[in-house]
Amino acid sequence: MTATTVNPKARRMGRTGRMLIALVVVALFLAYLSPVIWLVMSSFKNRVDIFTTSPTVFFKPTLDNYTVAFQDKGFGANLQNSVIIAVISSAVALLVGIPAAYRLSRHGSRFQGAFLLALLSARLLPAMVLSVPLFVLANKVGLSGTYLAVVAAHLTFAIPFTVWMMRGFFLAVPTSLDEAARLDGCSETAAFFRVVLPLTKGGIAATAIFLLINSWNEFLFALILTSRDTATLPVGIPNLLTPIGTFWGQIAAVATVTVVPICIFAFAVQKYMVAGLTGGALANE
Amino acid sequence: MAGISFRDATRRYAGTNAAAVSGLNLEIHDGEFMVLVGPSGCGKSTTLRMLAGLEEVDTGEIYIGDREVSQLPPAARDIAMVFQNYALYPHMTVGDNMGFALRMAKVPKSERDRKIQEAAKLLGLEEYLDRKPKQLSGGQRQRVAMGRAIVREPSVFCMDEPLSNLDAKMRVRTRTDIASLQRELGVTTVYVTHDQVEAMTMGDRVAVMNEGVLQQVDTPLALYDRPANLFVAGFIGSPQMNLLDGVIDDGAVRVGGYTLSGTPGSWPRNGRVTIGVRPEAWRIVPAEEDGISIEVNVVEELGADGFAYGTSSNEATPHHVIVRVANRYSVRKGDVLRLAVDLDKAHVFDTETGQRLST
Ligand SMILES: Nc1ncnc2c1ncn2[C@@H]1O[C@H](COP(=O)(O)OP(=O)(O)OP(=O)(O)O)[C@@H](O)[C@H]1O
Numbered sequence: 206m207t208a209t210t211v212n213p214k215a216r217r218m219g220r221t222g223r224m225l226i227a228l229v230v231v232a233l234f235l236a237y238l239s240p241v242i243w244l245v246m247s248s249f250k251n252r253v254d255i256f257t258t259s260p261t262v263f264f265k266p267t268l269d270n271y272t273v274a275f276q277d278k279g280f281g282a283n284l285q286n287s288v289i290i291a292v293i294s295s296a297v298a299l300l301v302g303i304p305a306a307y308r309l310s311r312h313g314s315r316f317q318g319a320f321l322l323a324l325l326s327a328r329l330l331p332a333m334v335l336s337v338p339l340f341v342l343a344n345k346v347g348l349s350g351t352y353l354a355v356v357a358a359h360l361t362f363a364i365p366f367t368v369w370m371m372r373g374f375f376l377a378v379p380t381s382l383d384e385a386a387r388l389d390g391c392s393e394t395a396a397f398f399r400v401v402l403p404l405t406k407g408g409i410a411a412t413a414i415f416l417l418i419n420s421w422n423e424f425l426f427a428l429i430l431t432s433r434d435t436a437t438l439p440v441g442i443p444n445l446l447t448p449i450g451t452f453w454g455q456i457a458a459v460a461t462v463t464v465v466p467i468c469i470f471a472f473a474v475q476k477y478m479v480a481g482l483t484g485g486a487l488a489n490e
Numbered sequence: 491m492a493g494i495s496f497r498d499a500t501r502r503y504a505g506t507n508a509a510a511v512s513g514l515n516l517e518i519h520d521g522e523f524m525v526l527v528g529p530s531g532c533g534k535s536t537t538l539r540m541l542a543g544l545e546e547v548d549t550g551e552i553y554i555g556d557r558e559v560s561q562l563p564p565a566a567r568d569i570a571m572v573f574q575n576y577a578l579y580p581h582m583t584v585g586d587n588m589g590f591a592l593r594m595a596k597v598p599k600s601e602r603d604r605k606i607q608e609a610a611k612l613l614g615l616e617e618y619l620d621r622k623p624k625q626l627s628g629g630q631r632q633r634v635a636m637g638r639a640i641v642r643e644p645s646v647f648c649m650d651e652p653l654s655n656l657d658a659k660m661r662v663r664t665r666t667d668i669a670s671l672q673r674e675l676g677v678t679t680v681y682v683t684h685d686q687v688e689a690m691t692m693g694d695r696v697a698v699m700n701e702g703v704l705q706q707v708d709t710p711l712a713l714y715d716r717p718a719n720l721f722v723a724g725f726i727g728s729p730q731m732n733l734l735d736g737v738i739d740d741g742a743v744r745v746g747g748y749t750l751s752g753t754p755g756s757w758p759r760n761g762r763v764t765i766g767v768r769p770e771a772w773r774i775v776p777a778e779e780d781g782i783s784i785e786v787n788v789v790e791e792l793g794a795d796g797f798a799y800g801t802s803s804n805e806a807t808p809h810h811v812i813v814r815v816a817n818r819y820s821v822r823k824g825d826v827l828r829l830a831v832d833l834d835k836a837h838v839f840d841t842e843t844g845q846r847l848s849t
C-alpha cells in the first residue's frame with residue numbers, strides 16, 4: 206500500500222545497509238577463517254617464530270615441518286591411509302546406497318516407512334554407543350587394525366546417509382520420466398542409467414563430497430579400529446604430543462594437509478553442491 | 491497397427507478396498523480414436539497404465555492385435571505415451587527427446603534424423619530441435635511430447651490428459667490438431683480426459699467410466715441420445731440433463747401432477763422412476779397448457795443461444811430446472827415459464843438401479 210512512498214527511501218537506506226552487511230560478512234569470514242589462517246601460517250614457521258610473544262604476519266617460511274612430519278615421522282603413510290579409507294568407504298556407500306535409494310523412491314511398499322525409519326535411527330545413534338561393540342566385534346572376527354574394520358564402521362553412517370540424501374534427489378525426478386523411458390524401449394535399469402542418473406549428477410556429487418569429508422575427518426572409529434599401520438591423519442596427530450614436548454609446527458603441518466584439501470575440494474565442486482541441494486529444479490520444473 | 495481388447499481386466503492397488511478398475515471389457519478397433527472419460531478417480535489413468543504396462547493387471551488379459559501383452563514389459567508393447575506433464579527428458583535436446591526411442595531401438599542415425607525432421611516438420615518444431623525442453627513454452631513442449639510419440643510409428647498411442655496444462659484457447663486448437671493428426675496417421679489411440687467436451691469432440695467412440703466400472707461405450711452422439719444409465723445421463727452433456735422424480739402409472743409417465751405427452755408405452759413395471767430431459771428437449775408452452783412451471787433465477791447468454799436456470803414449483807421436483815432458450819432477450823430473471831416435454835424426447839431410468847428403461 207505504501208510501496209511507492211517508501212521505496213526511494215528504502216533504496217537509499219539499502220545502499221548503506223548493503224555496505225554494513227558486506228562489512229559484517231567480511232568480519233565474520235575472517236573470524237571463522239582465523240584459526241585456519243593461523244594453522245596454515247604456523248605450519249610454515251620454525252619453532253622460534255611459533256613461540257614468539259609478538260606474532261607477526263611476515264616471517265621466513267620453511268618447509269621443515271612438512272618434511273619432518275611426512276618423511277621422517279611417517280605421516281605420509283597416514284595420509285595414504287586416510288585417502289584409501291575415505292575413497293573406499295565413499296565408493297561402497299554410493300554403490301550400495303544409490304540403487305537402494307532409487308528403489309525406495311520408486312516402489313511404495315508396506316515396509317518402506319519402517320525401513321527408512323530404521324535406517325535413520327541407525328544414523329541417529331551416537332557414534333560412542335557403537336564404538337565399544339564395534340571394537341569387540343572387530344577383535345572377535347580378527348579384523349581389528351585392518352582397513353576393512355574402519356571402512357565397515359564408516360559405512361554404518363555412510364550408507365544410511367547416502368540412502369536418505371539420494372532418495373530425496375530421486376523423489377524430485379518425476380516417475381513419469383522413467384516411465385516414458387521404459388515405454389521408449391528401456392529396461393528398468395536402462396531407464397535409471399540413461400534418464401534418472403544424468404538428472405541427479407549434482408546430487409551424487411554433493412553426496413560423494415559429504416561422504417569423503419565425513420570419512421576423512423572421522424576420529425573415534427578410526428582411533429579404536431586402526432593399528433599403527435592403518436591409522437588415519439586425525440588419529441596420527443596426537444603422536445606429536447610427546448613426553449619430550451609438543452611439536453606444534455609439525456602438528457600444524459599435518460593438520461593443514463588434513464584440512465586444506467577438503468576446502469579446495471568443496472570449493473571446486475560447489476557448483477554441483479548447490480545444484481544438488483536444490484535438486485528439484487533440474488526436473489520438469 | 492492393431493486393435494486392443496481388454497478382457498475382464500482388473501487392477502486393485504495394494505492397501506485399497508475397492509478395485510481401481512474392475513472387470514473391464516472393452517474392444518477398441520484398429521485405427522480407432524477411443525476416449526476414456528469419467529470423473530476424477532474413476533480409473534481412467536489406471537486403465538491406460540495397465541495397457542501401457544506401467545501398472546500390473548491383477549486378473550484378466552489385455553490384447554494388442556492378437557498378442558496377449560499383460561505380462562510384457564512396457565518396452566515390448568510397442569506403445570507410445572503422451573503424459574500429462576509431458577515427461578520430456580530435461581537433459582536432452584528436443585531432437586534427442588524425439589529420437590530417444592529410435593536410438594534405443596538401434597535405428598541408424600541417418601534414418602533417425604530423417605524421421606525426427608519429418609515429425610518436426612509436421613508439428614512445426616523444426617527451429618527448436620536444438621533447444622532443451624525448459625527453453626520451450628507449454629504448447630511447444632506439448633508438441634514435442636506428441637512428436638516423441640509419432641516418430642516411433644507405434645501400434646498404439648496412449649494419451650493421459652495431454653491438454654490439461656494448456657490454456658483454454660490452446661486446448662481447443664490442440665484438440666483439433668491431435669484429432670486430425672490421429673486420423674491422418676491412423677494409429678489406434680486411447681485418450682484419457684475428464685473433460686466431456688474433449689471426449690465428445692475428439693473420440694470416434696467414448697467409454698464412460700465411474701468408480702472403476704465401465705458404464706457405456708458408444709459414439710459421442712449415441713451417448714448423448716441414448717445414455718444407458720443415470721450416471722452417463724448426468725455426466726454427458728453440458729449443461730447437465732435435468733433429472734426429475736417421476737412415477738409410471740399404467741403406462742403413463744408422470745412428474746407430480748404433470749403427465750408427459752405422447753402415447754403411453756409398455757413399461758416393465760409401475761413405480762418410481764427418474765426422468766431425464768435435456769435442456770433443449772423442453773418445449774416452452776402457454777401457461778394454460780399442461781406442464782411444469784419454473785421461475786427463472788438466472789439466464790446464461792452464450793451468444794447463439796442461452797440457458798435459463800429456474801426453480802420448479804412442481805411438488806415432485808422442487809429443484810433446479812435448466813432449459814435452453816433459443817430466442818435471446820425473450821426470457822428474463824423472474825419470468826415464469828411453462829415447460830412441457832414429449833415422452834419420446836425424455837429418458838426414463840429406473841431410480842433404484844439407474845438403468846435406462848425407455849427404448
Ligand atoms: N498408486 C496408487 N496406489 C493406491 N491407489 C491408487 C494409486 N493410483 C491410483 N489409485 C486409486 O485408484 C483409483 C483410480 O485412480 P486413477 O488414477 O486411475 O483415476 P483417474 O480416473 O485417472 O482420475 P483423474 O482424472 O483424477 O486422473 C483412485 O481411487 C485412486 O485413488
Ligand SMILES: [Mg+2]
Nearest residue numbers: 534535536650
Ligand atoms: Mg488420471
